Each structure stands twice: as structure tokens, then as C-alpha cells.
Amino acid sequence: MIKCKIDVGEEENKVIKEISLDCLGNKTKRLIIRICLLLIAVIIVLQMIFDPPMNGGSIDFMAFIFVALDILLAIFARKIHELIFYIRSSKADPSEKQGVREYMFFEDGIQIISPWVKGMNQWNMFYFWGNYKNYIYIIHRSNHVLLVDLRKLSVNEINDLTNLLNRHLSFCPN
Numbered sequence: 001m002i003k004c005k006i007d008v009g010e011e012e013n014k015v016i017k018e019i020s021l022d023c024l025g026n027k028t029k030r031l032i033i034r035i036c037l038l039l040i041a042v043i044i045v046l047q048m049i050f051d052p053p054m055n056g057g058s059i060d061f062m063a064f065i066f067v068a069l070d071i072l073l074a075i076f077a078r079k080i081h082e083l084i085f086y087i088r089s090s091k092a093d094p095s096e097k098q099g100v101r102e103y104m105f106f107e108d109g110i111q112i113i114s115p116w117v118k119g120m121n122q123w124n125m126f127y128f129w130g131n132y133k134n135y136i137y138i139i140h141r142s143n144h145v146l147l148v149d150l151r152k153l154s155v156n157e158i159n160d161l162t163n164l165l166n167r168h169l170s171f172c173p174n
Contacts, residue, residue, distance in 0.1 A: 002105040002161050006149050008098050016145045019132050020085055021078065023172065030077045037074040041067045103146060105164055110146070123168040130172035136161065
């Protein structure tokens with residue numbers, strides 16, 4: 001059994017935000033969206049150049065607005081993602097975003113003790129785990145992020161924890 005406790009505050013909430021924005025495949029998804037948006041913009045520009053409208057240019061103006069909007073969306077994709085994250089997290093109960101959480105890692109699963117929940121979660125309730133800065137994160141099926149502060153664990157506990165996680169969950173490279 002490996003036992004750890006974390007007091008979730010501002011720093012931990014920033015780490016959860018960064019994990020949500022930069023890990024879990026979200027960087028790749030944003031890159032694909034950016035490429036698609038820019039590809040659409042290029043196609044529209046090429047169509048405007050090689051197939052001019054017959055009705056006096058009103059379609060050119062709309063196409064120009066659409067291309068500009070496309071490029072702005074591609075440039076500010078991360079900011080838009082941050083805004084979506086902020087809106088979703090502002091709807092959450094404030095007590096869920098702060099407070100002391102205690103995790104106990106067993107061969108059967110993870111026992112979670114916090115102000116609003118106490119229970120044993122089997123390993124199949126989690127998707128995967130990964131490393132981010134001084135933390136190990138574990139993604140629950142409800143998309144909640146469990147954080148383990150590596151600075152509060154000994155080297156042996158870190159090794160035992162990573163071995164346990166590797167046996168039961170997939171590793172998520174950033």
C-alpha cells in the first residue's frame with residue numbers, strides 16, 4: 001500500500017489546467033484543427049483567385065471574412081480551449097477544486113478520501129496515468145484528475161507507485 005496526501009490549492013489547480021490543455025492528446029487535437037482551418041482558408045483563397053464570382057464581388061467579401069475568421073481561430077485555438085476550460089471549471093463546485101485529498105494505492109485499486117467522497121475505485125475506473133512536472137496524474141473515467149505530488153514521496157514510494165500504475169494502467173506520454 002502506498003499512501004499520499006495532497007492539499008489542492010492554486011498551484012495544483014494550475015497543474016490540472018495545464019494537464020487538461022497540454023496533455024491527454026489535446027495538443028495534437030488542436031494542431032489537427034489548426035491545420036484543417038488553415039487548409040480551408042487556403043482552399044477558399046485559391047477558389048477566390050481562380051474562380052471569381054459573377055455577381056459583382058459580394059461573395060469575395062464574405063469569403064474574405066470567412067478566411068480571416070478561419071485564420072483567427074487557428075491562431076487563438078489554445079486561448080479558445082482555455083476559455084472553454086474556464087467555463088467548465090467555473091460551473092464546478094468550489095469545494096471540488098480545493099481541499100485535502102488522500103489516496104491509498106492498493107493492488108485492487110485506489111481508495112480516495114476527500115471532503116466530498118470516500119471510496120475504493122477499482123483500476124478499471126481509470127483510463128491512464130502520466131507525469132507532469134513534479135506530479136503524477138491519473139485520469140478517472142469521470143474525467144477527474146487525481147494528482148500525486150512526487151515531492152512528498154520517497155524514492156522507493158515513487159518506484160513502487162509507478163510499478164503499480166504500469167501494471168494496471170496505460171502510460172500517457174505528454
